Amino acid sequence: MYEIEYPHLFTPIKVGKLEAKNRIFSAPIGFMANDPDCMPTLEAVDYYERKAMGGAALVTVGEASVDSVHGKCAPFEINLDQGPKTVAFLYKMATAIKKYGAIANCELMHPGWIATASAMMGQDIYSPVEFEVKGQTVGATGESIVAKAMNEAEIEATIQKFIDSAMNAKMAGFDMVLVHGGHGWLLAQFMSPKFNTRTDGWGGSLENCMRFPIEVCKGIKAACGQDFPIEFRMSADECTPHGYGLPGGIEMAKMIAPYVDMLHVSAGFHEDRKAFHDMCPSMFHAEECNLKYAEEIKKHVEIPVSTVGTHNDPAKMEAIIASGKADIISCARALMADPDMPIKARAGRADEIKQCLRCYICFSSVLNTMRYKCAINPDVGDEAENKYTPIVAKKKVLVAGGGIAGMAAALDAAHYGHEVILCEKEDELGGILKCEADVPFKKRLDLYIETQKRLIERNPAIEVRTGTPMTKALAQEIGPDVLIAALGARPIVPTFIKGYDGENVCSAEEVYYDPSKAGESVVILGGGLVGTELAIYLSMLGRKVTVLEMLPALNFGENILQGRAIGLEIEKYGIEVVLNTKAAEITPEGVIGEGAEGEKLFKADTVIYAMGQKPLKDEVDEIRFCAPEFYAIGDIIKPANIYQATSTARYAAKNAGRV
Numbered sequence: 001m002y003e004i005e006y007p008h009l010f011t012p013i014k015v016g017k018l019e020a021k022n023r024i025f026s027a028p029i030g031f032m033a034n035d036p037d038c039m040p041t042l043e044a045v046d047y048y049e050r051k052a053m054g055g056a057a058l059v060t061v062g063e064a065s066v067d068s069v070h071g072k073c074a075p076f077e078i079n080l081d082q083g084p085k086t087v088a089f090l091y092k093m094a095t096a097i098k099k100y101g102a103i104a105n106c107e108l109m110h111p112g113w114i115a116t117a118s119a120m121m122g123q124d125i126y127s128p129v130e131f132e133v134k135g136q137t138v139g140a141t142g143e144s145i146v147a148k149a150m151n152e153a154e155i156e157a158t159i160q161k162f163i164d165s166a167m168n169a170k171m172a173g174f175d176m177v178l179v180h181g182g183h184g185w186l187l188a189q190f191m192s193p194k195f196n197t198r199t200d201g202w203g204g205s206l207e208n209c210m211r212f213p214i215e216v217c218k219g220i221k222a223a224c225g226q227d228f229p230i231e232f233r234m235s236a237d238e239c240t241p242h243g244y245g246l247p248g249g250i251e252m253a254k255m256i257a258p259y260v261d262m263l264h265v266s267a268g269f270h271e272d273r274k275a276f277h278d279m280c281p282s283m284f285h286a287e288e289c290n291l292k293y294a295e296e297i298k299k300h301v302e303i304p305v306s307t308v309g310t311h312n313d314p315a316k317m318e319a320i321i322a323s324g325k326a327d328i329i330s331c332a333r334a335l336m337a338d339p340d341m342p343i344k345a346r347a348g349r350a351d352e353i354k355q356c357l358r359c360y361i362c363f364s365s366v367l368n369t370m371r372y373k374c375a376i377n378p379d380v381g382d383e384a385e386n387k388y389t390p391i392v393a394k395k396k397v398l399v400a401g402g403g404i405a406g407m408a409a410a411l412d413a414a415h416y417g418h419e420v421i422l423c424e425k426e427d428e429l430g431g432i433l434k435c436e437a438d439v440p441f442k443k444r445l446d447l448y449i450e451t452q453k454r455l456i457e458r459n460p461a462i463e464v465r466t467g468t469p470m471t472k473a474l475a476q477e478i479g480p481d482v483l484i485a486a487l488g489a490r491p492i493v494p495t496f497i498k499g500y501d502g503e504n505v506c507s508a509e510e511v512y513y514d515p516s517k518a519g520e521s522v523v524i525l526g527g528g529l530v531g532t533e534l535a536i537y538l539s540m541l542g543r544k545v546t547v548l549e550m551l552p553a554l555n556f557g558e559n560i561l562q563g564r565a566i567g568l569e570i571e572k573y574g575i576e577v578v579l580n581t582k583a584a585e586i587t588p589e590g591v592i593g594e595g596a597e598g599e600k601l602f603k604a605d606t607v608i609y610a611m612g613q614k615p616l617k618d619e620v621d622e623i624r625f626c627a628p629e630f631y632a633i634g635d636i637i638k639p640a641n642i643y644q645a646t647s648t649a650r651y652a653a654k655n656a657g658r659v
Contacts, residue, residue: 001156002348003349004346005314005318005345005348006315006317006318006346006350007318008023008318008321008322009022009023009024009314009317009345010023010345010346011484013304013327013328013446014304015229015231015261015262015304016176016227016228016229016230017227017625018175018176018229020057020058020103020328021057021101021102022342023057023317023321023327023328023329024055024056024057024317024328024329024341024342025056025059025060025306025328025329025330025331026051026052026056026058026059026102026330026332026335027060027264027308027330027332027335028060028062028107028332029062029332029333029336030062030063030074030077030078031043031044031047031048031061031372032074032075032077032366032370032371033076033370033371033381034076036528037079037082037085038065038068038077038078039082039085039089040078040090040093042092042384043381043383044093045093045096046096046381046387047380047381047383048061048096049066049093049097049100049383050091050275050312050339050379050383050387051319051335051339052096052097052099052100052101052102053100053339054292054338054342054343055100055340055341055636056102056339057102057104057329057342058102059097059102059103059104059105060107060178061090061097061104061174061480062109063077063078063092063107063109064077064079064080064106064108065080065081066081066108066158066161066164066165066549067081067161068080068163068438069118069123070115070118070123070124070125070126071110071115071118071158071161072111072115072118072121073109073111073114073116073117074370075117075370076370077109077117078090079370080108080164080168081161081164081168082168083168086165086172086516087168087171087172088172088557090106090169090172090173090174091172091173093172094106094172094175094573095173098173100590103175103176104175104176105174105175105176105178105231106169106172106176106178107177107178107233108165108166108169108177108178108181109185110180110185110186111185111186112125112126112127112128112159112184112185112186113127113133113149113186113189114133114184114271119133119478122323124146125145125147126148126149126150126158126186127148127149127189128149128160128190128197128203129195129197130149131146131147131149132144132147134147135265138601143278145447146345149198149292152200152202152342153413155202156492157211159215159219162179162216162219163219163220165177165224165225166220166228166621167223167224170224170228170442175229176228176230176231177220177228177230177231178230178231178232178233179213179216179217179220179230179231179232179233179260180233181213181232181233181234182233182264182266182504183233183235183266183269183279184235184238184243184269184270184272185270187213187216188211188234188238189212190203190210190212191212191234192209192238192243192248193205193208193209193244193248194242194244195242195243196209204253206248206252207255208250210252210255210256214255214256217230217256217260217606218259229261229262230261230262230390231260231261231262231263231306231323232256232260232262232263232264232477233264233266234252234253234263234266235252235266235267235279236247236249236250236253236266236267236294236296236297237249237278237293238267238268238269238275238378238381239267239268239269239275239278239279240269240272240274241276242269242274243269249297250297251299253265253297253300254300257302260303261303261304262303262304262306263297263303263305263306264306264330265290265294265297265305265306265326266278266279266290266293266308266309267279267290267293269445270436273568276564277565279309280309280333280360280363280495281358281560282562282565283357283358283441283442283566284359284536284560284568284569285310285358287313287316288307288309288310288311288316288320290308290309290310291307291309291320291325294308294319294325295307295326296324298327301377305326305327305328306326306327306328306329306330307326307330308329308330308331308332310507311329311331311334312331312337312341312355312356312444313350313355314345315350317345318490319597322405333358333374334356335353336362336374336380337354337356337357337376338353338376338377339377340353342648351451352451352455353451354376354377354451355444355447356376356444357375357444357642358444358566359375359559360559360560360561360562361373361374361375361379361558361642361643362374362375362557363561363636364559364562367560367561368558368560369658373643373647375641375642375646376448376642376646377646378649378650378651379650385633386650386654389415390658392416392417392418392656392658394417394419394627395418395419395480395482395656395657395659396421396478396479396480396481396482397418397420397421397480397481397482397483397484397653398420398421398423398478398480398482398483398484398627399420399421399484400423400475400483400484400486401423401485401486401487402422402423402430402431402464402466403429403432403433403486403488403508403634403645404449404634405431405477405486405645405646405648405649406422406424406634406644406649407429407430407431407449407452407453407456408452408645408650409484409486409633409649409652409653410422410456410462411459411639412649412653413482413653413656414459414461414462416653416654416656416657417637418461418653418656418657419461420461420480421462421463421480422456422463422465423474424464424465424466425467425468425469425470427455427466427467429449429452429464429466430449432509433445433449433489433539434446435509435512435513436512437449438512439533439537441533441536454501454612470623471622471623472622472623472626475623476494476626480626481627481628481629481656481657482627482628482629482630482631482657483626483627483629483631484630484633484637484649484653484656485620485623485632486633486634486636486645486649487620488615488616489613489616489639490613490616491508491609491610491613492609492611492612492613492614493507494611496654497583497584497585497586498584498585498586499585500586500609502586502587503588504519504588504605504606504607505586505606505607505608505609506606506607506608507610508526508531508534508610509528511534511606511608512534515537515538515541518538518541518543518605518606519604520543521543521546521590521603521604521606522538522543522544522545522546522604522605522606522608523546523548523591523602523604523606523607523608523609524546524547524548524608524609524610525548525583525607525609525610525611526547526548526549526609526611527547527548527549527553527577528554528555528556528612529559529562529612531547531549531610532547532554532556532566532570533625534608534610535575536566536570536573539575541574545573545575546575546577546578546602547575547577548578548581548591548593548602549579549580550581550582550583551578551579552579552580554566554579557641562625578602580595581593581594581600582594582595582596584599586607589603589604590602590604590607591607612639613635613637614639615635615638616636617621617636620632620636629654629656629657631655631656633648633649633652634648
C-alpha cells in the first residue's frame, strides 16, 4: 500500500485565492533563446513546460523586462511592454505551463543601473540617484556608463510600465506575477536607504524608499484585480557593506506584505563579486545557507513565505515545511538538474533524484553563449528535442567504461529501449571522479555518482560487468550491434620536468584518494579547476599551498562563475598563486620555477601535478571496429567536464539503432 513520504511538502497551499498543488515552486531563471524581437520561441516554451511536466506546483518565467528601452540587462530578455504582441507570444507559454496543473507565473523585472544592454544600445539608463557604473564602458570612446537619477515623471512612467506588463501577462493567461524587488535591481535600488539618498518623496526615509515598490504592487492590484496574486521577490540581506542587512530586510517585508500575496525571500546582490555567490550559492556554501532569512521574515508577516537557494533534498525540504521555517520551497538550479524532482519525491523515489552539483556550468554558459546547459542534465536548452523517446530498432549496446560518460550512456540506451552491457575494469562504477568522494564541497558529485549507480542497478535492461577490462577479444565475444567507448583519460605525467619521478611527487588523483600523501607544505603544478580545487581542499585540511601556473591567469575554461567562486576561496584560505612561471625542475626541497625574473625555488614537502588529462586513444582504437555502430564519448573526444560526458552520452545513445 502506498504511503506518502513527504506529506507537508505535498500539501496544497493558497497563494491569494489560487491553490498550488504542492510546496515546490520553480524559481525564475530567464531563458535567453528568444527571437530577435525578444519574444519567446517554442524552445523557451518547452524549457518552462518541462518544469511543469515534472511536477512543480508553480513555474515562473524569469527575466521578463517591463521596459524594453531603458530596462534590459541582457539582450534577449522577454519584452513585456509590446502590447498585443506580448500577449500573443506569451499565451503559448502560459498555456504550456498550466496544462500540467501548475500555476503560470511571470517575473516583472527592471534592472535600473544594471541595464547594461540598454546602455550598449545607446539608451539612457536610470537609478534612484546619479550613479557611475564602475567597470562598464560604452562605445568606441570607452566612456563610462552613468545611470541618470530618475525624475518624478520617469518614476511614475516606470510604475505604469510594471502595471501594463502585469496586465499583458494576465491577458496572455498567466495566473499571477512576481515583482522583482531584490538582488540590486531597480526596486531594490530604491528600497536601500544607503543607496537611495534622494531628498524628495521617493527616498531618504525607509517609508519613502519603499514607496516605489508599494506603488507598483498597488497599481497592479488596481489594474488586474485584487484577486490577481503578486509574489514579491526580495533580498532579506544584500550581504554587502554598501547595502542593507537583515534588520532592514525585515522592516521592508513588513511594509510590502499588505500589498502582496507571497514573499519570495532571497539574499545577495547581483553586481557584488561576493554577494552574487550569496544570491546563487556555490559548492563551497553550506546546504540551505539562505533559509535563515526566510525563517526570520516569516516571524513578522502573515502571508506565505518562500525560501530559495540550495534546496535539493526532499527530506530536508519536508523538514523545513513541517517546522514552519518556510511555507514554500523555491527551486531554480535544482529543477534544471532534475525537473522530475517533484514527481520522484511524490512517488517515493527520492533516491533517484539527480541533485544539482552547484558547479555553475549553467550560469557560466549563459554568460558565454546566452544559452543554458546543465552538467548532469543534457536536456536543458534542448527540451523540445528530447521531450519524447524516439522509436528505434532494439539493439545490443556495449558500453566500454563505467565512469560518468559510460554510466550516462548505459542509462540513456536502456531508456531508448536497447539491451545494454556495461563493462568497467575497476571493481565498481564511478570512474576517475570517485577520488573526490571525501571532499566536503564535492559531496553532491559523489551523490550524483551513487544515484547513477543505483539507477543502473535497478534497470533490468542493463547488465553490469565490473572488474572487466575492455579488450578487442571481449568485444568480439559479446558481438554488440552498437559499441560506445567511454574509456576516459588519465592524468598527464610531467615527464618533461626533471625530477618528476621523485619520492615527493604525486598526482592530484593520488592525493584526492589519500590526502596524507601531502606534506605540510605543498606546491601544485597547474592552475586549472583540478589544481585549484585541490588547493582549496588541502588548505581546508591545514596545509600551506602554492599553485604554480605557467599562463598569465588561472584557467577555468568556460566556467567563469566557478572560477570566481574559487577565487574567493583562494583569498579566504590565503593560497599563494604564482603565475607566468614554468616548473623547470622538481627537487627534494620543492620546485624550481622559471619566470620573467629568472629561477626561484618554491619550497615544499610535496609536489602535486594537475596538468591535464590524456585520452586513452590506443585503448579506444583497439575496439573501434568491433561493432557496426561505434561512438567515442566523454574524455575520449577531449578531456573537458561533466557536461561533455553526459551530453555526448545522451546523443550517442539516442542515435544508436536509429538507422
